[in-house]
Amino acid sequence: MYKLVAIDIDGTLLNDKHEITSEVKNAIQKAKALGVKIVLCTGRPLVGVQQYLSDLELREEGDYVISFNGAMVQDTFTKRVLSHLTLNxxxxxxxxxxxxxxxxxxxxxxxxxxxxxxxxxxxxxxxxxxxxxxxxxxxxxxxxxxxxxxxxxxxxxxxxxxxxxxxxxxxxxxxxxxxxxxxxxxxxxxxKEATKGNAVKQLAMSLGIERSEVMCIGDQENDTSMIAYAGLGVAMGNAIPEIKAKADFITASNNESGVAVAIQKYIVN
Missing domain, CATH: 3.30.1240.10 (Hypothetical Protein, Haloacid Dehalogenase-like Hydrolase; Chain: A; domain 2)
Structure with a gap:
């Protein structure tokens, strides 16, 4: 059973209209109801994630977000910053x-x-x-x-x-x-240490979740490290070839609710 799912936002969670489809939202809510940690993992700054955290009800106790391509990990309920790797x-x-x-x-x-x-x-x-x-x-x-x-x-x-x-x-x-x-x-x-893969790894370790229990879903070069780390690396149908080559599973595109397809296949079902 996968216990943590890290999901990229642009080109992955969102379709090309920058929307979360009802299929994706429903699949995420079903997975969370099963006790799975859903973690948005994005290159965006924190301010660029807030609306999606609210839309997906990811501000409850025990919820986390990874922003700035892994440079920041934050508890979305308490607002406590677990890690912030910076430049000067x-x-x-x-x-x-x-x-x-x-x-x-x-x-x-x-x-x-x-x-x-x-x-x-x-x-x-x-x-x-x-x-x-x-x-x-x-x-x-x-x-x-x-x-x-x-x-x-x-x-x-x-x-x-x-x-x-x-x-x-x-x-x-x-x-x-x-x-x-x-x-x-x-x-x-x-x-140098700020990667999505490192951030997902550190968060999983802090929660007592094994690498084999982690699923990561993405589409671009900045998702490579978390796809490689995950027990199950999932490439979107619209992902670049390099991501597809590293993935364990290629799901549907972001315009075809690919996140929902992966969650239904490996968690809900």
Whole structure:
């Protein structure tokens, strides 16, 4: 019996209209009624998860959420933060200077706010603010507080421009940070230990849940670590080929309530 199900949000929980279908909601509620921990595990900031936690009734005692691609784990009932793996001001300066040299847009988050140092704000930064509901603030690096606690930074641009920029990333970045694509136009830069897989693992261990009792469902590169960790890794039908290759099961697409299909098959039935 699977005791914990970690579910990515965009492209997984949500269909392309950014909706949770009734089939997915019903399947999640049935699994929770059986005592299964349902944990939303997303690259989004906390503010971008709140509505879905409410919609799925995941704010009760014993409920948890993983945000910022594994950088933060929080108890949604008590609001207690179990883990927050962060970056600092020196990291921000280094990332910003690289973005300037590679001619890429960037933005960064603290726990609650989305900041950009770009006077000409990129459309994907605007889109991120709109999608997540995060407050967007223009913040020049030299005016940023040096005691900044940064949850993550992101390089964002058109996919071909971003891919060209990624080729210029110095080896030191790969040694110091966790770099992961969460969408064709997003490269996320996080604390070296901040991955969805590590966050799910630590939460499961703290709850006394074995790896074999964990199911993880996702669709993009940033879901790779949790798919690999899970006792049952589930790739969405719309997942990238790399995720499908690592998964134990390929479910239906996000537009076909693939999360519900997986939960019905391996938990409810």
């Amino acid at each position: 001001y020196q990291d921000l300066k280094e990332i910003y200077h690289f973005s300037e040299s590679a001619k890429l847009h960037m933005h960064f988050f603290d726990e609650k706010t989305l900041y950009t140092p770009n006077r000409h704000i990129g459309k994907y930064t605007v889109g991120e603010a709109y999608l997540t509901g995060a407050q967007l603030v223009f913040q020049e690096i030299e005016n940023t507080p040096t005691d900044l606690i940064m949850s993550k930074a992101m390089l964002i641009d058109e996919p071909d421009i971003l891919e060209a920029g990624i080729l210029k990333i110095p080896a030191s970045f790969h040694q110091k940070y966790h770099l992961v694509r969460s969408a064709p136009h997003y490269l996320e830069i996080l604390n």
